[in-house]
Amino acid sequence: MISLQQIFTKAFASVGVTINGDKTWDIQVHNPKLYSRIVGGGSIAFGEAYMDGWWDCEDVDEFLHRVLYHRLDKKLPRDINTAIYYLNAKFKNRQTLGRAKEVAYKHYDIGNELFEKMLDSRMQYSCGYWEKAESLEEAQEAKLDLICRKLKLEKGMTLLEIGCGWGGFAKYVTQKYGVSVVGITISEQQAILARELNKGLPVEIRVQDYRDVNEKFDRVVSIAMLEAVGYRNFRNYMEVADRNLKDDGIFFIHTIGGNYDAKTTDPWIDKYIFPNGMLPSASQLSKAWQGLFVLEDWHNFGTYYDPTLMAWLKKFEENWESIKHDYDETFYRMWRFFLCASAASFRSRKNHLWHIVLTKPVRLGIYQSVR
Structure with missing residues (x-):
């Protein structure tokens, strides 16, 4: 009878991985009960x-990357608990108002210092734009510049940022373009730092769920937030944007996306990193905005997330000594696994990074796409 170790050895060998081998991507097994x-x-x-x-x-x-690119994760034996997890997600709304703050407690409120040490100076926790950039700092500034050019900003405009993070984008657009910003977040820790960063600027930071906003803005922006909305709420999310956007405005989305319709995310990611999150597909999003918006531009540069994540990993490891007093070795390994697994998902083109520009059907004129 073939043992589990033999099954895994053969499977890994098919993608160029040797158990206890000498290549940098070879897995070193310390406990034979792993399989x-x-x-x-x-x-x-x-x-x-x-x-x-x-x-x-x-x-x-x-x-x-080798496991994901060759879809080895789909070929190995699957446990019954994972099957039950995906089945539950199919019938349950995991992103209700009551559960929305779980991701803040689990992820964004684990300590601002960690993110300050890992991210760039503007604390951009999303994919950089590496077309001409040679560093994380340059890539994140290029990303902000690209978003602003896609928004066609003018002095005096009002902007709603759904999911404002630590306020880096709000500061950038107010200082460079003279717009006023309302930024919303569900994280108390993010709000504290965002208010401090934007002190004296025309920026209002609120701890508020996106579903509770009911005003009118020239521009609506959502950067790295749609992943927390959930497939059952995509239509409502688009309706909120429609409700808060002026007729001649622009709605901009920066989001990670997947190749297939999904109902949930990977169980490990759900448990330890982003509870209740999921990545949308192109078909799910286009169906959600049907009748509300016109698609003006769809830009995919998901391969740039790989160097972004590896830059975060490098900074995290370099600065670990200065922040480890608040964490333990298990957290260090968890966070390292999260960053590496995320990089692998983009390198293998399992996941993508999309810039989507939408306008209302009543908006006149031609939208000029930029890169």
Whole structure:
């Protein structure tokens, strides 16, 4: 009878990975019970086993890229708990008003210092634009510049930012373009830093759910927030944007997207990183805005998320000594696994980064796309 170790050895070998090999992407197994743990617990068990030190790999990102690119995760035995998890997500709204703040408690409120040490000076927690950039700082500034050019901003305009993070975009647009901003977040920690960063500027930061906003703005912007909305709420999300956007305005979305319609995210990501989140597909989004908006531009530069995440990983590892007093070794391994797995998902083109520009059908004129 073939053992689980033999099954995994053969599967990994098919993608160029040798168990306990000498290549940087070879997995080093420290506990022989790893294979049964994975079969019994799926992706949660695989990630937790790394957190517990059951296996190691110098280049976790490249190891996972090989697994994802060759769809090895779909070919190995799947546990019953994972199947039940996906089935529950199909019938349950996991992004209700009551559950919306879970991601803030679990992720964004774990400590501003961590993000300050990992991100660029403007604390942009989303994909940079690396077309001409040679550093994380340059890539994030290029991203902000690109978004503003797509928004066709003019002095005196009003802008609603759905999911304002730590306020870096709000500061950039007010200082460079002379617009006024209302930024909303569900994270108390983000709001504190965002208000401090934008002190003295025409920026109002609110701790508020996007569904509760009912005003009119020249521009509506959503950067790296749609991933938390959930497929059951995509239509409502578009209706909120429509309700708050003037007839001649522009609605801009910066979001990660997937190749297939989904109902939830990976179970490990859901448990440890982004609870209740999921990545939209192109068909899910286009259906959600049908009848509300006209598609003006759709720009995919998902491959740029790979160098963005690797730059975050480098800074996280370099600055770990200065922030580890608030965390433990398990957190360090969890966070490293998260960044590496995310980079692998973009490198393998399983995930993408989309810029979507929408306008109302009543808006006249031609929208000139920019890159």
